[in-house]
Every structure is written in C-alpha cells, then in structure tokens.
Amino acid sequence: xxxxxxxxxxxxxKDSVENFNGNQVVYLYWYGHRVVSSPRAFPLPPEMPFGAxxxxxxxxxxxxxxxxxxxxxxxxxxxWEVDGKVIEPDFSKSLKENGVGHKSFIQFTTPTLxxxxxx
Amino acid sequence: MSINQRKKRLNKKEQxxxxxxxxxxxxxxxxxxxxxxxKMEGIKIHDWEAWEDPFRMTMDSxxxxxxEKDKKLYSIIDAFAQNNAQKNISDAxxxxxxxxxxxxxxxxxxxxxxxFSHVARAFRGEGASIACQMQAIDELRHFQTQVHTMxxxxxxxxxxxxxxxxxxRVWYLSVPKSFGDDASTAGPFEFLTAISFxxxxxxxxxxxxxxxxxAAYNGDMATVTFGFSAQSDESRHMTxxxxxxxxxxxQDPDNVPIVQEWMDKWLWRGYRLxxxxxxMMDYMLPNSPTSWAESVELYIEQNCIALYKDLERYGIxxxxxxxxxxIAEKGHLSHQVWNIFYNHTNAAAFHTWxxxxxxxxxxxxxxxxxxxxxYRPMFxxxxxxxKKGERFYSETLPIICQTCQIPLGxxxxxxxxxxxxxxxxxxxxxxxxxxxxxxxxxxxxxxxxKYTQAWLPPHQIFQGNCGGxxxxxxxxxxxxxxxxxxxxxxxxxxxxxxxKLKNN
Numbered sequence: 001x002x003x004x005x006x007x008x009x010x011x012x013x014k015d016s017v018e019n020f021n022g023n024q025v026v027y028l029y030w031y032g033h034r035v036v037s038s039p040r041a042f043p044l045p046p047e048m049p050f051g052a053x054x055x056x057x058x059x060x061x062x063x064x065x066x067x068x069x070x071x072x073x074x075x076x077x078x079x080w081e082v083d084g085k086v087i088e089p090d091f092s093k094s095l096k097e098n099g100v101g102h103k104s105f106i107q108f109t110t111p112t113l114x115x116x117x118x119x
Numbered sequence: 120m121s122i123n124q125r126k127k128r129l130n131k132k133e134q135x136x137x138x139x140x141x142x143x144x145x146x147x148x149x150x151x152x153x154x155x156x157x158k159m160e161g162i163k164i165h166d167w168e169a170w171e172d173p174f175r176m177t178m179d180s181x182x183x184x185x186x187e188k189d190k191k192l193y194s195i196i197d198a199f200a201q202n203n204a205q206k207n208i209s210d211a212x213x214x215x216x217x218x219x220x221x222x223x224x225x226x227x228x229x230x231x232x233x234x235f236s237h238v239a240r241a242f243r244g245e246g247a248s249i250a251c252q253m254q255a256i257d258e259l260r261h262f263q264t265q266v267h268t269m270x271x272x273x274x275x276x277x278x279x280x281x282x283x284x285x286x287x288r289v290w291y292l293s294v295p296k297s298f299g300d301d302a303s304t305a306g307p308f309e310f311l312t313a314i315s316f317x318x319x320x321x322x323x324x325x326x327x328x329x330x331x332x333x334a335a336y337n338g339d340m341a342t343v344t345f346g347f348s349a350q351s352d353e354s355r356h357m358t359x360x361x362x363x364x365x366x367x368x369x370q371d372p373d374n375v376p377i378v379q380e381w382m383d384k385w386l387w388r389g390y391r392l393x394x395x396x397x398x399m400m401d402y403m404l405p406n407s408p409t410s411w412a413e414s415v416e417l418y419i420e421q422n423c424i425a426l427y428k429d430l431e432r433y434g435i436x437x438x439x440x441x442x443x444x445x446i447a448e449k450g451h452l453s454h455q456v457w458n459i460f461y462n463h464t465n466a467a468a469f470h471t472w473x474x475x476x477x478x479x480x481x482x483x484x485x486x487x488x489x490x491x492x493x494y495r496p497m498f499x500x501x502x503x504x505x506k507k508g509e510r511f512y513s514e515t516l517p518i519i520c521q522t523c524q525i526p527l528g529x530x531x532x533x534x535x536x537x538x539x540x541x542x543x544x545x546x547x548x549x550x551x552x553x554x555x556x557x558x559x560x561x562x563x564x565x566x567x568x569k570y571t572q573a574w575l576p577p578h579q580i581f582q583g584n585c586g587g588x589x590x591x592x593x594x595x596x597x598x599x600x601x602x603x604x605x606x607x608x609x610x611x612x613x614x615x616x617x618x619k620l621k622n623n
Contacts, residue, residue: 002565002568003159003566003568003569004159004161004306005159006155006156006159008304009568011548011568011569011571013548013550013571014570014571014573014575014578015550015571015578016550016576017161017573019582020578020581020582021582023581025578025581026418027518028555029540029542030537031539032538034141034458034499034530034538034540035497035511036462036513036521037455037458037459037461037462037513037517037526037528038459038462038465038518038526038527038528038540039517039518039527039540039578040515040516040517040518041512041515041516041517041518041519041540041578041581042515042516043581050125057515060514060515061514061515062509064504066500074335083551084542084544091198101551102548102550102551103551103553104551105518105542105544105551105553115538116536117493117496117497117500119392
C-alpha cells in the first residue's frame with residue numbers, strides 16, 4: 001500500500017529543518033523515568049553547547065522526578081545515546097559537533113537512578 | 120370532483136426505486152471522468168448492482184422515525200434545561216468528560232459527514248451511493264444533536280465555548296483531527312473500510328457504550344437521551360459497514376489483501392484514538408460503571424475476535440499482533456493517558472485532578488497487577504506536591520508520534536519493560552521520524568508521503584505558527600482562558616460554580 005492518487009501526489013516535508021527559524025528540533029529522554037509523561041521536544045540552535053542540556057534543559061524538564069535530587073552529573077555514571085548510538089559527549093562542544101542533528105533523539109541512562117516513583 | 124381516478128399507491132420497492140433513482144450511464148462524458156476515484160485504490164468491482172442498500176425497505180418510514188426521535192430528544196433537552204438538571208449530575212468533574220466528547224468526538228462526526236458525502240458521489244452503484252448519503256445525513260444529525268445536548272452545560276461550566284476552533288488548534292485535539300483527516304482524504308473504499316467497518320463496526324461499542332453508560336451512572340440524562348437517539352442509527356451503520364465490506368470482498372479475490380491492509384491500519388488508529396475513552400472511563404467519571412480493562416475484555420477479546428471470525432471465509436485474517444498489543448496494554452493504557460493529560464493540563468481546555476483514596480482503591484481493585492505497582496506511587500507523589508502548593512504542570516512540550524499524534528507516553532509492556540517508553544524511528548526522504556509504537560511506525564512506512572505532512576502541534580509552535588513561543592501566547596491562540604478553562608479542577612471556577620449550585 002503506497003499512496004494512491006488520481007494526480008501527482010506532492011511530497012510535503014512539513015518539519016524540514018529550514019522551517020524552524022535557524023533551530024533544529026531535539027528530543028530528550030531520561031531512560032526509565034515516567035513521572036514526566038513522555039520524552040520532550042525542544043527547538044535548539046545547532047551551535048548550542050551540549051553541556052546546556054544539563055544546565056538548562058534537564059532542570060526545567062525533570063525536576064519533578066524523585067530521582068532528580070540525586071542526579072549528579074559529576075559523580076554518577078551516565079550513558080549518553082544520540083539516535084541509538086552510545087556517545088561520549090564533549091560538553092563544551094556544540095550539539096552539531098557531538099553528532100546531534102535535526103530531530104535527533106538524545107537519551108541518557110543513569111544505571112544507579114532507575115526511575116523510582118513515590119515519595 | 121375530479122373525474123380522474125387517483126393513481127394506486129406505489130409499493131415499497133417502487134417507492135424506493137423512484138426516491139433513489141439517481142444513477143445514470145454517462146453518454147457524453149467518459150465514465151472514468153465522472154467517477155475518477157473508482158479504480159484509484161486497486162479495488163475491482165464487477166457488478167455494482169450486487170450491493171443493495173440493506174435498509175431499502177424501511178426507507179419510507181425513515182424520515183418519520185428520525186423526526187420523531189428528534190422531537191423526543193429536543194423535548195427532553197428542554198425539560199433538562201427547565202429543571203436545572205445540571206445540578207443532578209454526580210459531580211462537576213464529570214462535565215470534563217463532556218468537554219472531551221464535544222471537542223474531540225463531535226467534530227469527528229462532522230468529518231464523517233464530509234467523508235460519506237464524498238464516497239456517495241464517488242461510488243458507481245445506486246444502492247451504495249444512497250446508503251452512504253443516508254449515513255451522511257445521520258452523522259450530520261448526530262453532530263447537531265451532540266452540540267445541542269451539551270450546549271446547556273456551556274451556561275454553567277467553562278471549556279465548551281469554541282469547540283470548532285479548538286478542534287483545529289489545540290494540541291491533543293490534533294489526535295482525533297488527524298484521524299478524521301486521514302480517513303476522509305483516503306480513497307472511497309479505504310474511507311468506507313476505516314469508518315464503516317473498523318470504527319463503526321468493530322470499535323463503536325468501545326466509544327459509545329462507555330460514554331452513554333457513564334452519562335447514566337453520573338446523572339446526565341440529556342446525554343443518555345442523545346445516546347438513545349443515535350443508537351438506532353449506529354446499529355444501522357454497523358449493518359451497512361459489514362455488508363459493504365462483504366460486498367467488496369466478494370467482488371474479486373484481489374480486493375482481499377488491500378482490504379486487509381486497511382483493516383489492520385484502521386483498527387490500530389482507532390484503538391490509539393480510544394486512549395481518550397480509556398482515561399475517561401477510569402479517571403474522569405466520578406462513578407465508573409466499567410473499567411477500560413473490562414471493556415477490552417468484552418469488546419476486543421470477545422466481540423472483535425468474533426466479528427473477524429465472520430470474515431475468515433473471505434480470507435481475512437485476525438490482526439493478531441494488534442489484538443495482542445491491545446490486550447497487553449489494557450492494564451496500563453488509561454493510567455498512562457491520564458498521566459499525559461495531568462502533565463499538560465496547563466494547555467488543555469478541561470480540568471484534571473488526582474483520584475481520591477476511594478477512586479485509588481477502585482483502581483487497585485480493577486487493576487490488581489498494575490495500579491499499585493506502577494501508578495499509585497506516582498500519583499501519590501503528585502498529591503504530595505499539590506499539598507505543598509506545587510501542583511506539577513510540565514513547562515516543556517512532549518515529543519509526539521508522527522502517525523497518531525499522541526505523546527510518546529506508552530511503555531514497552533510486551534517487551535517486558537513497563538517502565539520504559541516505547542520509541543520507534545523511521546527515515547523518509549532524508550529525515551528522521553518518531554513513533555509511539557510499532558503499529559504507528561508500520562502505518563507511516565506504508566504511506567510516508569501522507570504522514571510527513573502531519574501538522575504536529577509542538578513542531579508548529581516551534582515554527583512560530585501558533586501565536587508565540589510561550590504557553591500564555593499559545594493559550595491565547597487556542598482561545599483558552601488561562602486559569603479558567605485549564606489547570607486543575609481544584610481551585611477552578613468550575614469547582615466554585617459547582618459548590619454554589621449544590622448549596623442553593
């Protein structure tokens with residue numbers, strides 16, 4: 001089943017990167033954490049340093065998770081994945097330089113913080 | 120006195136023939152120019168006359184019956200208003216289920232009017248064409264009666280004010296909107312399979328029975344009456360749906376795999392849409408007659424499987440994977456969808472709340488394997504935050520599924536990871552796409568050209584098409600009044616109004 005049409009069917013890429021005013025869309029997920037009801041989406045400049053995910057995005061997104069207070073990026077083991085591939089990010093370098101593209105899915109896993117819920 | 124003797128009345132068959140004689144063979148235009156959509160989808164129809172409208176013999180009494188039904192409905196709605204019957208509902212929380220129905224389901228009915236009108240024009244056979252026209256008229260009546268039935272609540276409660284604009288703009292309403300747009304922009308045979316068969320025949324009980332029995336259990340007799348008024352139409356639509364599918368399958372064996380694909384697609388899309396009903400049943404009704412899981416057991420595990428059995432002799436196979444997923448998810452779905460709405464009530468046109476202890480216990484009883492383990496602790500944490508005056512509203516936007524447009528809030532139950540969100544990806548034309556499930560990924564990959572056009576609310580906000588980048592700006596564009604139509608039920612003007620109503 002492909003598109004059946006009586007005329008030529010246009011290909012409209014509604015969410016091409018050029019429609020986002022210089023930003024690219026990036027998704028973020030703290031693996032196994034469900035109080036935040038789904039992974040989140042952000043419009044971000046490709047030049048934004050990767051470290052801003054930790055300083056700016058994670059607090060506004062995940063502060064409601066009970067694990068958040070123990071989320072210490074200096075001292076915890078954290079596994080970063082971009083589009084399913086494990087990476088070792090250089091936090092001072094840009095998203096782009098760390099391989100984050102338009103509509104990339106960034107997942108971080110904290111093996112010692114697995115998403116406890118409850119008080 | 121006339122000297123001409125009055126002509127004898129026509130019999131029922133002749134009456135139907137004259138009332139519905141709308142077909143003709145084109146003479147000065149090519150048939151394929153008059154019916155351009157007929158061959159597009161690859162469906163082969165050799166004899167249109169083989170499909171007779173199953174309700175042709177009742178055509179004459181149809182108008183009279185419908186008029187009587189409308190008269191009854193409107194007199195009950197009138198009595199409801201005269202007697203201030205909005206005071207007799209169980210609790211004002213219930214009204215939020217009506218807000219969801221009016222904004223989510225009612226515009227879908229209107230989309231179906233357009234779809235059936237289009238299909239009626241596209242089909243070659245008179246029986247098929249008339250049957251579809253009659254259904255378009257029914258759906259229009261449903262649309263109107265739903266708006267009228269619920270309009271009374273608009274005098275007292277917030278969030279009913281602009282359902283049409285809401286349907287076009289508000290983020291979660293893009294879920295039913297995309298469903299209706301997908302169906303009505305398909306070819307005529309796919310539309311018929313999607314709506315007449317998959318939705319009206321297989322899934323309709325999962326939508327209408329919970330809504331109407333929920334209304335009855337919560338004292339909303341206006342909605343119950345609307346349900347009764349629509350119900351006889353619904354059973355007619357179900358009969359049409361099945362007879363239409365059988366006709367298509369009987370015409371040519373080549374039609375079978377095409378129809379099977381559509382059935383698989385629309386069962387999945389319909390099921391995802393009904394996530395809204397799941398949360399209504401388990402969380403939004405102060406008195407819940409049935410849980411979502413019990414409904415799945417009755418309508419999917421028993422009824423749906425029986426319906427498919429009836430089509431086995433044509434070569435149609437039960438979509439086992441989909442059914443298995445529905446069954447696997449039945450203990451989780453309503454809690455997950457309610458959690459999504461609780462997170463994002465700051466941008467919704469209705470209120471949410473956390474269940475009280477009595478409701479929590481009811482949920483534990485109905486969901487012994489899942490509620491206490493996965494959801495109660497989470498909800499108790501929310502309640503604790505509420506007590507501290509820190510009711511949690513998400514400040515960030517969700518990633519939503521390219522196909523069903525629901526946030527990726529469903530977890531990997533079948534894979535044994537009920538605490539991990541399911542996330543599927545695909546690529547088309549050099550771009551990445553994300554999905555909430557294998558089902559939605561599969562639908563996308565069959566027709567990526569269609570779903571790359573999807574109007575995804577978070578992305579549209581990011582593109583600057585929704586009034587601005589901040590939540591207040593977007594709410595203004597949605598026509599949602601901040602602090603009135605949205606946020607928690609506790610502390611809302613609805614709650615204040617309800618307390619006033621009950622104390623007077």
